[in-house]
Amino acid sequence: MREVAIVAAAMTPFGELWEMSLRQLFAEAALDVIKKAGVDHLDSIYVGNMSGGCFVGQEHLGPLMADQIGMAGVPSTRVESACASGGIALRTAFFEVASGASDLVLASGVEKMNDGADVTNVLATAADQELEVYHGxxxxxxxxxxxxxxxxxxxxxxxxxxxxxxxxxxxxxxxxxxxxxxxxxxxxxxxxxxxxxxLRLLHCSPVSDGAAAVLLCPLDQAKKYTDQPIxxxxxxxxxxxxxxxxxxxxxxxxxxxxxxxxxxxxxxxxxxxxxxxxxxxxxxxxxxxxxxxxxxxxxxxxxxxxxxxxxxxxxxxxxxxxxxxxxxxxxxxxxxxxxxxxxxxxxxxxxxxxxxxxxxxxxxxxxxxxxxxxxxxxxxxx
Amino acid sequence: MPSPRYWREVPSRLRLEAARCSGCGKVNYPPRLICPGCRGKESEPVTLSKTAKIITSTVIHIAPDDFLFEAPYAIAVVETPEKARFMAQVVDCDPSSVGPGMDVSLEFRLIRKEARSGILCYGFKAVPTASWEAKS
CATH class of the missing domain: 3.40.47.10 (Thiolase/Chalcone synthase)
Known part of the structure; x- marks a missing residue:
């Protein structure tokens, strides 16, 4: 396996971002990363997302998000693992670069939770529906x-x-x-x-909108994009x-x-x-x-x-x-x-x-x- | 929750039907194709006892829409004498009195209504036993 580095990172503020849609959140973070690294193309995109379908009725986020940043044509895949979707999107991107299959891979995550969905019910889809959620x-x-x-x-x-x-x-x-x-x-x-x-209210994380993205490449190419690869x-x-x-x-x-x-x-x-x-x-x-x-x-x-x-x-x-x-x-x-x-x-x-x-x-x-x-x-x- | 989905769960949810693994003896509730303990494929049917002990619990104050009017309510992971563990509401008591170690009996009750069609969905709820209340 090749050694892999992160060369650029960007995120939107997190919060109740009423003026921003799911796709706008993603585009803001992704375009910022692309600009910081100064790249003109991507080999592949991973989008970590728990429940675009339940939160805003939108699935098939891979092509949607690639298109939103002018990258239609690039392989783009949505990764779902409930609240671990982002971390596992990064891991998937890591292996794509480490394997030698791709050189420039965007690993991202996005969620739009404040758009009218019943958040308690949507989050509960990450528990066992038949054995846990059924009982309240x-x-x-x-x-x-x-x-x-x-x-x-x-x-x-x-x-x-x-x-x-x-x-x-x-x-x-x-x-x-x-x-x-x-x-x-x-x-x-x-x-x-x-x-x-x-558990009380102030023991619980809030309901948030936001997106985050990082750019991965082989470590031996990282200096092309930044002086400080990680x-x-x-x-x-x-x-x-x-x-x-x-x-x-x-x-x-x-x-x-x-x-x-x-x-x-x-x-x-x-x-x-x-x-x-x-x-x-x-x-x-x-x-x-x-x-x-x-x-x-x-x-x-x-x-x-x-x-x-x-x-x-x-x-x-x-x-x-x-x-x-x-x-x-x-x-x-x-x-x-x-x-x-x-x-x-x-x-x-x-x-x-x-x-x-x-x-x-x-x-x-x-x-x-x-x-x-x-x-x-x-x-x-x- | 559409009706066929409810109907499929009837044997375990309404009759407490479980399976004892022939390989390692673990009781799986509901039954599965393969034992998560030893990956054995052979099992024999077993019906769970209607008594249990609370392993851990909480009192829900902010409830999902379908349970909005029941809050606050206690809900627990319970263990039957066969060592099967599952989740159940704990009712007919002060929710704040519910906690780990409590002895409960399992009673057939209405659990919820299907959101739009409104069919009634049943199952088991836990009720603290008289002897446990006497002890505490």
């Missing part, structure tokens, strides 16, 4: 059950959950692209409206039982552990080598479960990692410096690529007030459903 479960409900199982098994508290939100909003307040660039106090989080006990050192993907009831331990995200093991083995590094990480904090409990399954912190330290500052900017392993899904926003199909962009910018020293000094190795973990899919990428500064 919601996505916050599934993660609430994971949270309660974690509390029961490890003594995790509502305060632990709330510190994750406080930390990520502190980070997000420094990110101009974030949907909610503002801080919240612990009291505000703990007194916010109940969504699914024990190498994709490892990629790993895994699945787990679809229904929460079918997992051995509802408090543990085994797909996250498995995807991380595969990415670390490919990269030849371990969790202790990582300087900065973006993990899938769709709900506060998922950040706790993810940093534990990734091995970024000791299992016994995971619940308290946000409160102790371990995972805050300036801590031993800063997690979700972008503000995470919680503060930056979570346009589901775009999230996996946006995480990659945060790590790309951190490794290039472009993160401004939220820069992790001297970061040379970063990790991004993107998850689908209640943890039935997980994909991990490890990026390295050259």
């Amino acid at each position: 479960i919601t996505f916050p409900g599934l993660y609430a059950m994971i949270a309660r199982a974690h509390m029961e098994a490890h003594g995790t508290t509502e305060e632990d959950l709330s510190w994750v939100s406080v930390k990520n909003h502190r980070h997000g307040a420094l990110n101009p692209k974030a949907q909610f660039p503002r801080e919240f106090t612990l009291e505000q989080v703990m007194n916010s409206t109940l969504v699914a006990e024990p 190498k994709i050192l490892g990629t790993g993907q895994a699945t787990s039982a679809m229904a929460l009831a079918d997992r051995k331990d509802p408090a543990f995200l085994d797909s996250v552990q498995l995807s991380a093991e595969r990415a670390f083995a490919m990269a030849g590094v371990g969790p202790g080598d990582i300087n900065v990480a973006e993990v899938h904090d769709c709900f506060a409990i998922s950040e706790i479960c993810c940093i534990e399954a990734l091995g970024l912190v000791e299992r016994s330290q995971a619940a308290g990692a946000a409160a102790s500052g371990l995972t805050a900017l300036g801590g031993r392993i800063p997690v979700n410096t972008s503000g995470g899904l919680k503060a930056k926003g979570h346009p589901v199909g775009a999230t996996g690529i946006a995480q990659i962009i945060e790590i790309f910018e951190q490794l290039r020293g472009e993160s401004g007030a939220r820069q992790v000094q001297g970061a040379s190795l970063g990790l991004a973990q993107n998850m689908g459903g209640s943890g039935a899919s997980s994909v991990v990428h490890i990026l390295e500064r050259m």
Whole structure:
């Protein structure tokens, strides 16, 4: 396999972008990347998207999006893996370049959630319809059950959950692209409206519109497009039982552990080598479960990692410096690529007030459903 | 949820029919073509007991449209004595009293109505047992 680099990255702001359609969001991010890299063609396009069909009635996004950026004719494929669609679009693009089949591949993600759809129902399509959704479960409900199982098994508290939100909003307040660039106090989080006990509104990522895109090429061609390419050192993907009831331990995200093991083995590094990480904090409990399954912190330290500052900017392993899904926003199909962009910018020293000094190795973990899919990428500064 | 789709699930959803894998003994609910535990293809039918224990649970406050008027309601992953685990609402009690370890009985109830046609869709809901309430 050839070594692969990311040479350019761009994203729209995340938020309730009423003036922008699904296709406009994609085009804005994609055209920005093409301009930054100065390329006049693409060999292939991947579009990560969870549910254009349910959110806005639009499927067949591959050709639609290629056409929108004047690239009709170029192979273009939509990748769906619920909220992990973006991360898995990147992984697919990575293999196309690594295999030698293509030299210039656009990996993107886009979601338009604020266009009138019943978002709770659409998101629930990523759970098991016959065994879970039939009985009235919601996505916050599934993660609430994971949270309660974690509390029961490890003594995790509502305060632990709330510190994750406080930390990520502190980070997000420094990110101009974030949907909610503002801080919240612990009291505000703990007194916010109940969504699914024990999860409250401020433990949940918001409903967002947005798009993100990166350009991949072989590492040995990267200097044609940028002085600072970032190498994709490892990629790993895994699945787990679809229904929460079918997992051995509802408090543990085994797909996250498995995807991380595969990415670390490919990269030849371990969790202790990582300087900065973006993990899938769709709900506060998922950040706790993810940093534990990734091995970024000791299992016994995971619940308290946000409160102790371990995972805050300036801590031993800063997690979700972008503000995470919680503060930056979570346009589901775009999230996996946006995480990659945060790590790309951190490794290039472009993160401004939220820069992790001297970061040379970063990790991004993107998850689908209640943890039935997980994909991990490890990026390295050259 | 169209009617044939509801009809196909009747044996497991309305009669609690499951399958015990002849290879590893795991009880799969609903039955599958292949055991996710050992990939065995042989199994024997088993009907689940109508008692269970709560593994984990939540109380839904923000509900999907079809359940809007039921909120707040408790919903749980329950485990029967055969070790089959599945999701069920927990009813006939204060939702905030529901939690891991609780003993429940499984009762045949109306679950939902099909969105447009309005046919009634049934299944099982969990009810805390009298003995569990006495203990706590």
